[in-house]
Amino acid sequence: MTSAEPVGLRRDPKSSSRATLLELFFDVFYVAAFAQLSMELAEHSTWSGLGQGLVLLLAVWWTWSVTAIVTEFYDPRLRVIQGVVASAMFGVALMAVAVPSAYEGRGLLFASAYVGLHLVRGALLVGALRPRRAHAREERFLFWFVISGVLWLAGGFVDPAWRVGLWAGALAVDYMATALRHPTPRLGRVPLDQYNQLSVHFGERYQQIAILALGELTLMATLTFASEAHTPARAAVFLIAIATALLFWQIYVLQSNTLVDRSAHWRPRQAVRLAPYVYAGVVTGVIATSAGVELVLHEPLGPTTPTSWVALIVGGPVLFVLGRMSSEYVLLGQLPRSRVGWLVLLLGLTPVLSAQAPIVVLIVTMGVLFGITLTDARRNRHH
Structure with missing residues (x-):
């Protein structure tokens, strides 16, 4: 199925790379979802709590990444695609509401919102695409979301x-x-050549959600600091949190335009297939960091207990950097040894950091991020 897609619904790869206002409005709903997830990780910071929170986070992320594929593959100016995006907003809002009690009384609400979001999108697209061979792509997606939906609702x-x-x-x-590639009875898998047509819009959308996640980090740090009694230690933690967000931004923007161009014009197949997984690490890293900052703002000078606190404070930045490095490796063939060295150093210090006060763990982690930006700048000047 290469030329069977209806031209009237397909997005023109040469069209504007700018997101529509509806797409930007859709992204705003994730501010609330990310904030809820950050607070959930901070409130349930045991190992089991982190595992539960990670499941919710990856589910919320998947709703964004799948919707982003839809607005990349199909023209987001069409009414049916706008209907898909608008219906997804309701689903995301309900999921965000259910996050704090997803493992208590609102589990069915979270699961129903997640499943309903995907099934409504699939039904709208299958109904809009004609002839039958044209909506085989969406039938594959719908088939698998029905299967996973049984598990979600059962849970x-x-x-x-x-x-x-x-x-x-x-x-x-x-x-x-x-x-x-959604192997489905009678339909097979999504043909590989359907991943070859990609526009700059795709990379721009992922950049926007990454910056939105960084905004959540600064938002939660500000709100938490404002709600706590002001002490010199908490003031220092707040400033470190803002500096961490800026360092994340600096690490992220390095070669960002080159990555967007390479994903659209040189390696579209790799970009569209790997982006949801790579950015799952980037977004998870930011939200975990935000949760870690919240914990440190509550108890900056106490003991770093339980040890899962270190997983948030240290693990968040490690996930973020690894996610960004994955993009550079897949699209540019680069794996900076300096970044690997800094991450190995930070992970090697983790046993020592577990015995330090939370603010010390945060300072050391920020220092490693600062070291990464310095070596990145030196490497960039050399190239």
């Missing part, structure tokens, strides 16, 4: 102790089906 009904296992299995189905 909403069962005892919370079993919920995380069912939802993790459902997530595995969603992520693996996409990685395998």
